[in-house]
Amino acid sequence: MISKINFTDVNPISNRETSLIKKDLYYTIKNKDFILGKNVKRFENNFSKLSKIKYSIGCASGTDALILALKSLNIKKAEEVIVPAMTYISTGLSVLLNNNKLVYADIDDSTGLISIENIVKNITKKTKVVIPVNIYGQKVNLRKLREKIGSKIFIIEDSAQSHFAFSCFNCKSKTKKICCKKEKNDQYADISCYSFYPAKNLGAYGDAGLVATKSKKIYKKLLSLRNLGSIKKHDHNLLGMNSRLDTIQASILNRKLKSIFKVNETRRKIAIIYDDKFREFSHIKITKTNPGSVRHLYVIRTKRRDALVKHLFKNKISCQIHYPYSLNRLKPFKKLAKRNNNLKNSEKWSNECLSLPIHSKMRLHEVNRVVGEVKRFFLRK
Numbered sequence: 001m002i003s004k005i006n007f008t009d010v011n012p013i014s015n016r017e018t019s020l021i022k023k024d025l026y027y028t029i030k031n032k033d034f035i036l037g038k039n040v041k042r043f044e045n046n047f048s049k050l051s052k053i054k055y056s057i058g059c060a061s062g063t064d065a066l067i068l069a070l071k072s073l074n075i076k077k078a079e080e081v082i083v084p085a086m087t088y089i090s091t092g093l094s095v096l097l098n099n100n101k102l103v104y105a106d107i108d109d110s111t112g113l114i115s116i117e118n119i120v121k122n123i124t125k126k127t128k129v130v131i132p133v134n135i136y137g138q139k140v141n142l143r144k145l146r147e148k149i150g151s152k153i154f155i156i157e158d159s160a161q162s163h164f165a166f167s168c169f170n171c172k173s174k175t176k177k178i179c180c181k182k183e184k185n186d187q188y189a190d191i192s193c194y195s196f197y198p199a200k201n202l203g204a205y206g207d208a209g210l211v212a213t214k215s216k217k218i219y220k221k222l223l224s225l226r227n228l229g230s231i232k233k234h235d236h237n238l239l240g241m242n243s244r245l246d247t248i249q250a251s252i253l254n255r256k257l258k259s260i261f262k263v264n265e266t267r268r269k270i271a272i273i274y275d276d277k278f279r280e281f282s283h284i285k286i287t288k289t290n291p292g293s294v295r296h297l298y299v300i301r302t303k304r305r306d307a308l309v310k311h312l313f314k315n316k317i318s319c320q321i322h323y324p325y326s327l328n329r330l331k332p333f334k335k336l337a338k339r340n341n342n343l344k345n346s347e348k349w350s351n352e353c354l355s356l357p358i359h360s361k362m363r364l365h366e367v368n369r370v371v372g373e374v375k376r377f378f379l380r381k
Contacts, residue, residue: 005366007318009359010198010205013259024251036227037247043254044210050164050257053192053212055219058245059226062160062195065209066094068243069156069191070129072211072221075100079128084114085326085346087133090195091158092327094131096336101126104328109345110288112299112353113140120148129154134162136322137201137267137296138289141167142188155188160195161296163202164260168292191218196253201267201296202260204249266360267295270367274298274356277371283378285352297322301352304378308354311377317370320355 012018028037044056059065075081081095085104095102105118114132130153132140139162142155149155159165196208211222221238224231229240271289278286278300285301299322302308312319326346327333356370 002316004316005318005357005362005370006359007320007355007357008199009361010203011361012256013263013360017255017259021252021255024255025248028247028251034247036244037250039247039251039254040245043245043250043257046254046257047210048212050260051192051212053214055213055216055222057211057213057219057222057226058250059209059211060243060245061207062193062197062209063090063094064226064241064243065160065193065195065211066090066131066156066158067097068211068222068225068241069193070094070098070100071225071241072191072218073129073154073156075128077101078126080124080126081129081131082119082122082127083131083327084133084135085328085343086112086323086349087135087158087327088160088323089327089330090160091131091133092333096333100128102333102336103127104343104346106343107345107349109348111138112136112287112349113138115345116141116145116148119145123149123153127153129156131156131158133158133160134165136287136289136293136299137162137165138293139165139167143167146188154190157189157192159192160197161200162294163194163200163296164264165294166292168290187214190215196249201263201294202253202256204253206246206249208245208249208253210245263360264294266362267358268293270358270362271295271298273364273367274358274371278374281375281378284374295358297355298358299353299355300374301349302354303352305352305354308374308377312370312373315373317373318357321353322355323353324350326350 040058044058048056059068077099080101080103082103082105083091084107086107092102103122105122106115108115112135119130134140192212194210196202196204198205213219224238225240226243228242229236229238275286278284283302287299309319326343328343
């Protein structure tokens with residue numbers, strides 16, 4: 001009897017990591033250190049060290065991270081925020097919940113990343129912010145984006161799927177398995193937002209998020225915004241949110257942070273195997289990816305997507321669709337965007353994209369089985 005291949009695995013990477021997490025949780029509960037406890041600051045500091053972004057502010061979720069980022073920039077109601085049409089709902093939702101004008105940009109057909117050329121076409125005098133999404137684990141070329149849009153428009157980087165990915169746009173590596181040039185993206189983004197949803201490369205055991213910035217001014221404002229507009233208890237100077245990072249989740253994340261580079265590298269190795277195997281398939285399209293991607297998702301495209309999904313589930317292989325609808329096709333968003341432009345690539349991807357299993361505990365025989373079943377599907381009459 002064949003065993004099921006899971007889409008992802010949210011368990012700690014080792015028994016030792018599990019033991020250390022339990023120890024930290026016991027300490028937090030014993031000392032009743034629940035609200036903005038010691039491990040929150042400890043995690044924020046450690047995240048800043050690894051990401052090389054000076055200031056990190058933990059919050060309740062990735063969605064809240066985006067909302068807090070927008071609030072910190074004082075974006076007015078009439079001002080516009082450009083987002084990719086092909087992304088998770090939180091990217092667009094944060095703009096609408098902040099009462100800003102939502103503008104869609106189409107994506108690049110080969111990478112799924114927001115099209116910089118399409119962003120430029122959508123810029124008006126009212127454009128205040130661009131939110132590029134590092135979808136599937138790959139960074140947007142922020143250097144190029146900044147050159148195109150200038151210094152007056154804010155960049156909020158949606159890094160929910162790209163923990164510790166790096167830029168690699170001019171890689172000379174022949175194998176494309178390693179990156180020969182790492183470029184820090186924080187010099188171009190004003191704010192970066194992260195989600196630690198359990199299925200992420202760095203995942204909590206519940207909801208959690210983080211906002212990172214190089215600006216001390218923005219940092220101080222975010223500290224207040226996430227805590228009901230207060231830094232000192234009962235002294236409220238802003239209309240803030242109740243969006244503190246839970247100390248229990250911070251404790252878990254701080255332990256899992258130590259293994260994130262190992263997790264990312266394992267995913268890269270699995271993705272390389274997939275790439276090599278699927279390259280010979282004329283029936284599917286591989287997502288163009290640079291070596292700096294952390295491969296949060298492995299996404300292929302096929303016009304026979306829905307039938308392939310049924311075949312994989314029938315053979316006990318889990319898969320998902322990211323995403324079955326572009327934002328402009330979602331009911332709450334249809335009439336709320338400022339302009340609905342030609343979004344043909346986003347809509348095509350939503351009809352064809354399929355995410356295959358990939359996680360740090362996946363074994364080679366499981367990867368080969370996934371490839372084998374995809375191949376068997378396309379070879380059958």
